[in-house]
Amino acid sequence: MKHKIRKIVLDAAQKGFENGVLPSSQIPEMEIEEPRISSHGDFSTNFAMVSAGIQKMPPRKIAQTMVQLIETLGKTSEETASLIEKVEIAGPGFINFFLSKEAWHPVVDRILEQDKKYGASDMGKNEKVQVEFVSANPTGPLHVGHGRGAAVGDSVGNILGFAGFDVQKEYYINDSGRQIRTLGTSVWLRLLQKSGKEIEFPDDCYKGDYIKELACEILEKEGKGFVQGDEKEAIALCAKFAAKKILKGIKEDLSSFGVTFDQWFSEQSLYDSGRVQKAIDDFTSKDLIYKEDGALWFRTQDFGDEKNRVVVRNNGLTTYFASDIAYHMEKYDRGFDKVIDVWGADHHGYIKRIDASVVAQGKKSSQFEVILVQLVNLLRGGKPFQMSTRAGEFVTLKDIVDEVGKDAARFMFLSRSYDSGLDFDLELAKQKNSNNPVYYVQYVHARITGILLKAKQENIIQSIDFNKGKNLNLLTTVEEINLIKILDTFKANVEKSAQTLHPHIIFTYLMTLASAFHGYYNKHKVITENRRQTLARLSLVLGVKKVIRNGLALLGVNAPERM
């Protein structure tokens, strides 16, 4: 609807220039906005104010001229005439448009026709985008923080896909390097303890109970003789076994959280294929890497980092940064126009150096973006939930999904901007009332399904799903027009969400739509004695149902038929 209004303004301005009532044909940046206050119309533009300088006329004078031009336009264009009820000038020079009720009715038809595609956009122009998220080390189960990252990454991927991007979701497995060796050692030591050896468990090893369980499993599988074997070999075996097992658990936990990946990418494969070495050689030949104090340094400082960073330590081992460089090179080689990494906020110090490596290989800084997800504060009944990472006790993602459910958890994670820290209250997420936003929105879907089922039972409609609106001109109450207006903005919200990479925009939108629907539901009956009006209202609520479903799908939340 907004772009229709914009077109009318542009046409009018053009006409004004041709007629000589406006001295300039230049069109400045202007806004078409939806005023908060209904007395300011359905749409409003600041055209007159921002044109004052160009036209060398006072804003209100321009506005007056424009109103006349738009009225003239209405006389020649039937579409414009049927769209606009009246145009007013207000305040310092706002031009306010009041639309006719009929102008809104086609929106319902569009929703029913487009169904699951309603709200989709071609804004991404099929551009190839990769979203990499979670990528937790396979050294332990996923915890709450990973959950938020998973929800955000998955959702951003969905939203970008819906907005016309060609999206691939990827998980990077850190299956190489020190922490995997530490994992192996941890399991090995627990295993030795199990078999009766007195060993002090080091502080820098993983302490969770899952390590002990893994040790038991290996012991059972390999038999008692295993502890007598070569230690180095045994640790390597432990590491491999544990990492594989843990990764399997991670996959399961993510899957029950509704998150699936298009690709799981192994860090080790970058070493095996020689890509890490190739990246180092490549940068060295371009003098981007130099040797100092026995280590190899990448000149990230030349790209705005605070200091240069080590890629190969003086003991000959590569740092994670080295494989990260190779990994990001590999991503672009796969043809992605844009690469998005979702990281926990505690990693923000890494942005500059990865960005440096991206720019150093000739990509634009805008082709790489990091979504920094702020930390989660876990609460229970309003009280902070202390987690002792040192003792290896923490609340896992699985615990949360088991306790509050996938939908509630995901909705909660996506309810706020990831720029802000998030309080996640387990008690609150479990409540099945208005304290818990997920039910508020899902309830709309269930309620509407109930209405449609009843209408079908009473033979008012043949099927609870149809793709053409009926008697839409009978939708005339303020609540109905208001609902349609909200439905109309869905696509704009999807686009904004895709552009800013902020899923909570969809959350906020769904809450607004749900609130408008519940209000309507309590004020008006859908099924009434008036059959024609009933059909009109059924069309409208079916539209609401579809938009709720589409929106929830973007967040990875189910839309239940019944609750």
Added chain:
RNA sequence: GCGCCUGUAGCUCAGCUGGAUAGAGCAACGGACUUCUAAUCCGUAGGUCGCAGGUUCGAAUCCUGCCAGGCGUACCA
């Protein structure tokens, strides 16, 4: 010290590519089920948009400087 994020109602937060009287939920108080699901709705009350300057016809929104909180500042991952 430096970097990133945050500061809006008692609480949790939207709004931040500048617009006309700053919103929602929770909590508080008062109402609405003989009805298509009350997991809902309606009403009342509640704000120096951290502080101070600046840009602008117009600033919660942009700029600068402070103040406060979180996180980070390794040849760790």
